[in-house]
Amino acid sequence: MSKTAILELDGNKYEFPVIVGTENEVAIDIDKLRSATGAITIDPGYKNSGSCKSEITFLDGEEGILRYRGYSIEQLAGNANFLEVSYLVIFGELPTAKQLEQFETDIRKYTLINEEMKNIIDGFPKNAHPMGVLSCLTSALTAFNPKSVNVENEKEMYEAVCKTMAKFLVIATWTYRKSMGYPLNYYDNTKGYVENFMRLMFELPTGPYAANPTIVAALDKLFILHADHEQNCSTSTVRMVGSSHAGLFASISAGVSALWGPLHGGANQAVLEMLEEIQKNGGDADKYLEKAKDKNDPFRLMGFGHRVYKNFDPRAKIIKKAADEVLATLGVNDPILNIAKKLEESALVDEYFVSRKLYPNVDFYSGIIYRALGIPTDMFTVLFAIGRLPGWIAQWKEMRVNKEPIGRPRQVYTGPALREFVPFEKR
Numbered sequence: 001m002s003k004t005a006i007l008e009l010d011g012n013k014y015e016f017p018v019i020v021g022t023e024n025e026v027a028i029d030i031d032k033l034r035s036a037t038g039a040i041t042i043d044p045g046y047k048n049s050g051s052c053k054s055e056i057t058f059l060d061g062e063e064g065i066l067r068y069r070g071y072s073i074e075q076l077a078g079n080a081n082f083l084e085v086s087y088l089v090i091f092g093e094l095p096t097a098k099q100l101e102q103f104e105t106d107i108r109k110y111t112l113i114n115e116e117m118k119n120i121i122d123g124f125p126k127n128a129h130p131m132g133v134l135s136c137l138t139s140a141l142t143a144f145n146p147k148s149v150n151v152e153n154e155k156e157m158y159e160a161v162c163k164t165m166a167k168f169l170v171i172a173t174w175t176y177r178k179s180m181g182y183p184l185n186y187y188d189n190t191k192g193y194v195e196n197f198m199r200l201m202f203e204l205p206t207g208p209y210a211a212n213p214t215i216v217a218a219l220d221k222l223f224i225l226h227a228d229h230e231q232n233c234s235t236s237t238v239r240m241v242g243s244s245h246a247g248l249f250a251s252i253s254a255g256v257s258a259l260w261g262p263l264h265g266g267a268n269q270a271v272l273e274m275l276e277e278i279q280k281n282g283g284d285a286d287k288y289l290e291k292a293k294d295k296n297d298p299f300r301l302m303g304f305g306h307r308v309y310k311n312f313d314p315r316a317k318i319i320k321k322a323a324d325e326v327l328a329t330l331g332v333n334d335p336i337l338n339i340a341k342k343l344e345e346s347a348l349v350d351e352y353f354v355s356r357k358l359y360p361n362v363d364f365y366s367g368i369i370y371r372a373l374g375i376p377t378d379m380f381t382v383l384f385a386i387g388r389l390p391g392w393i394a395q396w397k398e399m400r401v402n403k404e405p406i407g408r409p410r411q412v413y414t415g416p417a418l419r420e421f422v423p424f425e426k427r
Contacts, residue, residue, distance in 0.1 A: 009037055023058050040410045056394050059230045064311035077318045082223040083193050086390035089227050090161055110166035111187035114144045121178055130175035130382045131260040137171040139253035151400040160248055168389050172382050173200035194220045214329040218322040222366055225315040226384055228391025234258040235395050240407040242396045255392045256385055265381040271303035271367035272377045275336045285342035293352050303364030315362040323365045332372045340368050
């Protein structure tokens with residue numbers, strides 16, 4: 001028997017259907033609320049509003065659970081590589097060995113970037129923020145791929161996926177090369193996807209570059225952990241823009257811009273900026289832990305706790321091990337990272353943080369890894385975008401295939417009531 005919810009308003013009762021998800025999430029379907037009652041809901045930040053039904057990601061913040069297409073993040077990070085997980089997230093099932101090999105081969109077909117794109121990147125000043133450059137370059141890909149994707153055509157959709165996965169990785173690394181004044185690199189089709197990221201970033205024409213396998217493995221895990229995260233700000237942006245039937249590149253460009261914000265993808269950059277500030281002011285981690293506890297102190301400990309996870313971030317457990325391996329492999333002796341380790345160790349046993357479940361999150365550990373690799377802080381969010389790309393593609397694809405209506409939230413108007421116009425000479 002289907003459930004219903006009853007709303008009473010002005011003495012009238014209205015029934016609305018209740019939807020129950022695979023994992024027993026309960027949602028009241030208020031699609032007909034305004035037409036039936038004349039009223040709307042108001043929910044700033046949409047914290048209690050479901051914008052869609054989705055088969056991609058399940059997230060339980062209270063229990064610290066994250067699953068892609070039913071597979072736990074722990075199993076995926078421990079057994080699969082990033083392209084394997086990308087295929088799963090986008091197409092719904094883990095690929096066979098043959099499908100995965102074909103997927104990687106087909107991505108390689110599109111790794112070359114049109115030379116005219118160099119004219120666009122040349123127009124940016126060297127100190128332009130990489131996320132701003134990435135958003136513009138992603139949007140510019142539309143000019144070189146003007147044909148709309150027919151989402152009903154599986155072959156066209158598959159090719160669009162491969163093209164996006166290929167070109168986005170290259171232009172993302174170009175934002176770093178531009179900021180460093182280095183010549184732009186090209187994808188090496190004899191190497192893997194994540195290994196190519198390292199090459200594209202760091203190989204110089206003056207000598208060969210060999211990626212460290214431990215570092216490649218750590219980045220592979222990081223990209224997997226970022227691949228999708230349900231209806232967050234940037235993903236919702238991609239779906240909202242795509243709901244107007246804007247193209248895939250344009251929608252992803254909008255997602256990049258949304259991810260740029262310090263409250264979203266910019267959080268790992270904020271972690272390093274905080275650590276640098278602590279170092280500049282004497283490097284006393286204990287002092288800043290006490291400041292974080294003082295409700296009258298404006299200081300905030302970045303990289304601890306999470307808006308959704310009310311327990312330990314499951315991604316943080318995985319990447320903590322990878323961070324430890326990277327630091328051990330590189331033998332890094334960095335005072336900034338020493339402060340980070342001190343904050344981590346203290347917060348994990350301090351009653352104030354433990355009782356409030358303010359554990360280190362994935363942004364904290366990813367920032368540590370990126371710092372150890374010598375990646376500038378303003379590039380951190382670009383790496384987040386590379387990881388999140390398959391999720392954005394999958395969400396855009398799902399929204400279009402499901403023929404979801406154009407996004408158009410309502411509002412409650414609180415401005416002046418009707419007023420008479422006052423002629424200029426009487427104001």
